[in-house]
Every structure is written in structure tokens, then in C-alpha cells.
Amino acid sequence: MTDPQLTDGLRELLSAPNPCVMATLRKDGSPVSVATWYLLDDDRIRVNLDADRVRLQHLRRDPRVAMTILSAESWYSHVSIQGRVAEITDDPDLSGIDSLARHYTGEQYPVRDRARVDVRIDIERLHTWGDAAAL
Amino acid sequence: MTDPQLTDGLRELLSAPNPCVMATLRKDGSPVSVATWYLLDDDRIRVNLDADRVRLQHLRRDPRVAMTILSAESWYSHVSIQGRVAEITDDPDLSGIDSLARHYTGEQYPVRDRARVDVRIDIERLHTWGDAAAL
Numbered sequence: 001m002t003d004p005q006l007t008d009g010l011r012e013l014l015s016a017p018n019p020c021v022m023a024t025l026r027k028d029g030s031p032v033s034v035a036t037w038y039l040l041d042d043d044r045i046r047v048n049l050d051a052d053r054v055r056l057q058h059l060r061r062d063p064r065v066a067m068t069i070l071s072a073e074s075w076y077s078h079v080s081i082q083g084r085v086a087e088i089t090d091d092p093d094l095s096g097i098d099s100l101a102r103h104y105t106g107e108q109y110p111v112r113d114r115a116r117v118d119v120r121i122d123i124e125r126l127h128t129w130g131d132a133a134a135l
Numbered sequence: 136m137t138d139p140q141l142t143d144g145l146r147e148l149l150s151a152p153n154p155c156v157m158a159t160l161r162k163d164g165s166p167v168s169v170a171t172w173y174l175l176d177d178d179r180i181r182v183n184l185d186a187d188r189v190r191l192q193h194l195r196r197d198p199r200v201a202m203t204i205l206s207a208e209s210w211y212s213h214v215s216i217q218g219r220v221a222e223i224t225d226d227p228d229l230s231g232i233d234s235l236a237r238h239y240t241g242e243q244y245p246v247r248d249r250a251r252v253d254v255r256i257d258i259e260r261l262h263t264w265g266d267a268a269a270l
Contacts, residue, residue: 019210021203023158023166031158031166033201035213035264066168068156070205075154078170129170 005126006043009135014040014079016072017104022047023066024058031066032058037100038067044120045083048097051090051115059085065121077130083121091116140261141178144270149175149214151207152239157182158201159193166201167193172235173202179255180218183232186225186250194220200256212265218256226251 006014023033034055039046045067049056059065063085071077091097094109096118101109128135141149158168169190174181180202184191194200198220206212226232229244231253236244263270 019154019205021156021158021168021205023156023168023201025164025166029160029164030199030217031160031201032215032217033156033158033168033203034215034262035203035205035210064165066158066166068168068170070154070156070170070210075170075205080167080169082165082167127169 005128006123007135010079010126010128010132011040011043013071013077013132013135014069018072019070019075021068021070022055024055025062025064026058027061037104038069039100039103041120044086044122045081046096046100047119047121048091048100048116049119051117056088056117056119059119060088067121071130071132074130077132078128079132080127080129081121081123082125083123085119086122087118087120089118089120091118140263141258142270145214145261145263145267146175146178148206148212148267148270149204153207154205154210156203156205157190159190160197160199161193162196172239173204174235174238176255179221179257180216181231181235182254182256183226183235183251184254186252191223191252191254194223194254202256206265206267209265212267213263214267215262215264216256216258217260218258220254221257222253222255224253224255226253 232244
């Protein structure tokens with residue numbers, strides 16, 4: 001589901017290389033969070049994980065995620081998303097992680113010998129604070 | 136429980152006015168996250184909420200929380216905490232929220248007519264990335 005609140009202003013904010021924190025659920029249902037790169041990709045959130053990450057097991061077991069994206073300009077402007085994993089796909093040529101690395105660092109991803117996966121997340125709810133609330 | 140990994144270096148990092156994202160659990164068990172002020176207070180994490188926040192209902196129902204604290208200097212250095220609410224106390228004179236506001240803004244909290252509560256969170260697990268990993 002594409003959230004109807006995803007305005008052009010929000011798309012623009014979310015398209016910057018912003019700090020982002022993603023929360024997933026452990027087997028016992030407890031939340032766990034970590035900072036992550038993300039891309040807004042066709043109105044979905046895309047992240048890319050090392051295929052051996054515990055976080056990936058979390059996402060396969062329970063697709064519910066929360067993300068808070070802080071504006072790169074001021075973290076008092078932020079967007080929080082509740083979403084659901086729509087698709088997990090292998091990234092055999094590392095083009096997925098490279099697109100994230102280029103977005104954030106301008107360079108391809110330095111680690112070339114680890115399997116990666118792309119995870120696409122549907123935005124189900126979205127809340128905004130600070131300047132983002134006006135977008 | 137005080138986490139044995141909370142070294143002096145980590146205490147120093149966590150004592151800065153850093154961006155922080157906190158994840159709680161909704162009634163249906165799904166995670167929800169939001170940016171928040173926090174203070175490291177006697178090796179616990181303290182946050183302060185408007186007494187009418189839905190997030191407070193989450194914390195009363197399920198005390199399990201996750202937090203990711205991004206270093207104010209670079210978000211590539213970050214600390215993620217899994218914790219549990221130890222104590223929820225009223226903040227009738229607003230001294231709790233004022234201590235957070237002064238830490239982040241240098242000023243007392245501007246809103247004086249809303250009930251607030253202090254929430255103290257025990258650190259149960261802690262993971263570090265980037266420069267924080269060396270602390």
C-alpha cells in the first residue's frame with residue numbers, strides 16, 4: 001500500500017541521504033533497532049542487508065517494521081514510518097547496496113565478498129514532526 | 136540491570152545531547168518508532184513523555200523498548216540499546232522535562248500546562264557501531 005500522505009515535499013525530504021533508524025522484532029517479540037541506510041524507491045523504502053544478518057531473520061519471521069528518518073539538516077524534523085516487508089530479493093551483483101552506498105557516500109560499496117539482499121518495505125502509516133509536518 | 140558494557144567512554148558518548156530514536160510496541164505487537172530526547176541518568180536511560188501520549192500506553196502495556204542513539208558528531212557512530220521500563224513517575228513540577236530541555240536546548244521546556252511523566256529504562260543489551268565500538 002502506498003500511503004496517501006506521501007506528498008511531493010515528503011518524497012523530496014525522504015530522497016536525501018538522511019540518517020535512519022529501523023526497528024524490527026526479535027523472535028520473542030521484543031523490538032530491536034539499528035541505524036541504517038535506506039532509499040525511497042518507487043514510494044517504497046528499500047534497505048539492503050548482509051544476507052547473514054540476524055535482522056534479516058527478524059524480517060523473514062515478522063515483516064512488521066518501524067523506521068524513523070531524521071532530516072539530514074536537523075533531526076528536529078523527522079518522519080516515522082510503520083511498514084511491512086513486501087519483498088526480499090538477492091543482490092548478486094551488489095547493484096542494490098551500491099545504489100545505497102553511492103547515495104550516501106558517492107562511492108560503490110567497499111565490501112565485495114559478502115552476499116547481500118534488497119528488502120522493499122511498503123509504507124502503511126506515516127507521521128511527521130517539525131518542518132517535515134508541513135510537507 | 137546495568138549492562139557491563141557501559142564503559143566510561145560509552146557513558147561520555149551517551150551523555151552528549153545526541154539524536155535518539157526509540158521504538159515501542161503497539162497493542163498488536165508491531166513496532167513504532169519516534170525521535171526523542173533522552174538523558175543517561177545513573178546508568179539508566181531517562182525519557183520524558185506527555186502523559187497523554189499513546190507511546191506511554193505502549194510502555195505501560197509492554198515495557199520492552201529499543202533505542203538507537205546516534206553520535207551528535209557523526210551518525211555513523213551509534214549505540215543501540217534493548218531495554219525495559221523500570222519506572223514511570225509523574226513529573227508534577229516539570230523538573231524532569233526541564234532537565235532534558237536544558238540538556239538539548241539550554242532552556243527550560245516551553246510548554247508548562249501539560250502533564251508529563253519520567254520513564255526510566257534499564258539497559259539490558261547494548262551494541263555499538265563505528266567509533267562507538269571502540270569505547
